[in-house]
Structures are given as C-alpha cells and as structure tokens.
C-alpha cells in the first residue's frame with residue numbers, strides 16, 4: 001500500500017478538460033481587452049470592477065506563499081476554506097461509493113459538504129480528552145475511504161491535537177489527510193505545512209477568516225503537494241476569488257504587525273475570560289484553548305444560553321453535540337465585550353443562587 005494520487009482521483013476529474021476562460025487563456029500584456037465580454041466603460045462605483053479578476057491569483061499567491069514560506073505552486077486560494085473542503089469531495093469522492101472519516105466533535109462543514117456530495121461519513125470519535133484515537137481511526141477506514149478530516153486546534157473543543165498521532169495517521173493512510181488549521185495562529189506553534197514534503201497525502205487548510213479578521217472577504221487556503229493543487233486549479237470555478245478579495249488580502253498582507261497585535265490581545269483576553277468563567281459557581285469546566293474561543297461546560301447550558309440571548313448576547317450552543325453535552329462555545333471578544341458577558345453571567349448567577 002502506498003499513496004498514489006492517480007488512483008485516488010475520480011476518473012471524471014482526471015480526464016477533465018478544464019474551462020478555458022478569456023483571462024486565463026491570455027496572460028500577456030495588451031492595450032485593448034475585447035475578449036471577455038466585459039463592460040469596457042467601467043462600473044457604477046468610485047472604483048472600477050468591470051474586469052474579471054486573475055483566475056490564477058498570481059499576485060496574491062506570491063505574497064501569501066512568501067508569508068507562509070511555501071511555493072505558490074503548492075497553494076490553492078478559495079472562496080473561504082469551505083470551497084477547498086467542497087472541492088476535495090468533488091475531486092476525490094465518488095458519490096455513494098467512496099466515504100470520508102471525521103473525528104467528532106468537530107467542524108460541522110465536513111459533514112454538510114459530504115451530504116451535499118452524497119458521500120457517506122464514517123466517524124472515529126475523539127477521546128474524552130478531545131485527543132485523536134488512532135486505533136479507532138484505523139478500524140473505521142476501508143479501501144474506499146478517501147479523506148480523513150482532522151481539525152487542529154479543534155473546533156469546538158479548542159485544543160491542538162497531538163502531532164505524533166497525526167503523523168501516525170498520515171503514515172498508515174493511503175488517502176488524503178485534511179488537516180484544518182483555521183485556528184493555528186492562536187496556538188503558538190508552527191503549522192504542519194512544513195511536513196507536506198514528508199507526507200504527500202497531507203492537505204493543510206488555513207483561512208483569512210479568523211486571526212486575519214477577514215471573514216467577510218471569503219478567502220481560504222489549501223496547501224499540498226503540487227499534483228493535488230493542480231487538481232484544485234483544474235476543478236475550481238475560474239474566477240472563484242473576487243477582485244475585491246484579491247486586492248484587500250494583498251493590502252492586509254502589508255499590515256501583518258496589526259494581526260500579530262490582535263492575536264496577542266485575543267490570547268490575553270482568552271486567559272482573562274477563562275479565569276472569569278472559572279469563578280462562576282455554575283461553570284463546571286473551562287476547557288484549555290489554543291484557539292480564539294472557549295468551550296465551557298455549565299450546569300444548565302440551555303438556560304444560560306437563553307438568558308444570554310435575552311440580554312442580546314449570542315454564543316454557540318453545543319450542548320446537543322456528543323462529548324460536548326452541557327457545553328457552550330464562546331468566542332473571545334474585545335475586553336469590553338468579554339466584560340459585558342461576564343457581568344451578564346454574574347447576573348444569571350445571582351438569580352440562579354437565589
């Protein structure tokens with residue numbers, strides 16, 4: 001058994017003749033563009049967006065690759081990492097035949113993307129300490145398992161998963177291991193992007209939606225060996241990242257110090273909020289977090305959730321999720337927001353004790 005990309009990819013994708021867009025076909029310099037049926041007069045805006053964006057995203061890719069210390073040929077940029085997740089299904093999973101494995105409790109999108117693509121989902125639950133159960137993963141996969149999704153730091157538990165276990169899975173599995181690092185910037189450890197050279201079956205997902213504060217732009221990243229990225233490029237919609245998104249990501253990349261500042265402040269606030277929560281009598285566990293949120297177990301999560309809503313504070317109710325029974329997931333806010341949350345919870349506590 002060994003990793004073989006040609007055997008892994010769906011035949012229709014292997015044989016696909018990609019759409020050849022006007023902007024994709026013509027990459028040179030020209031004086032007049034009459035090839036793409038755009039509106040040559042401009043846009044009804046202060047800035048013009050009448051031209052299709054670069055389908056290869058060459059300029060942004062160069063900057064992102066520089067930041068991450070990778071080769072642009074090993075980088076896919078998508079309309080959020082959700083697009084990368086969906087493309088993985090479309091490239092590798094034959095509907096109703098192949099399957100994927102997830103390690104719950106985890107990010108809900110893997111399962112939704114599987115359902116949309118009509119691909120069965122297998123499960124190997126995390127342990128009660130939210131760690132990977134490698135034996136459970138090994139016994140849950142079969143010859144038709146194409147993708148294993150691993151989220152680290154994991155959403156909703158917040159913890160980094162043990163790297164040695166991730167490597168064990170990479171080593172035994174012939175399909176792709178999709179490592180979702182959406183929260184890696186809060187974890188204070190290196191990305192596993194640097195291990196793609198050792199593990200050709202590793203796909204690392206990252207995003208501009210969390211630490212970079214650009215969720216509204218919809219820009220996600222996938223890092224993998226170039227054969228896998230070529231498949232992404234052939235399969236994606238040609239203009240999947242808008243001109244606005246490409247321009248603003250480039251601009252944001254010029255201001256990395258601000259991102260580092262925000263990360264440091266979020267991590268500081270994470271500790272403040274965790275300590276505040278721990279002092280409440282109805283909070284039983286604040287799980288350690290390597291991300292920008294806390295998973296919190298409470299005596300009556302549903303009643304706290306409703307109380308907060310009545311005070312116009314929205315958190316994520318995870319109390320119906322296996323292994324997260326009685327838990328809320330709380331995003332770290334600004335100092336003022338966290339203080340308001342704690343004040344509301346103290347109000348709840350007074351009513352609760354009385």
Ligand SMILES: *Cc1c(COP(=O)(O)O)cnc(C)c1O
Nearest residue numbers: 080081082107155182207209220
């Ligand atoms: C928020 C999040 C993402 C980001 O998705 P985008 O589509 O890039 O906004 C990806 N994975 C996980 C686990 C997340 O929590």
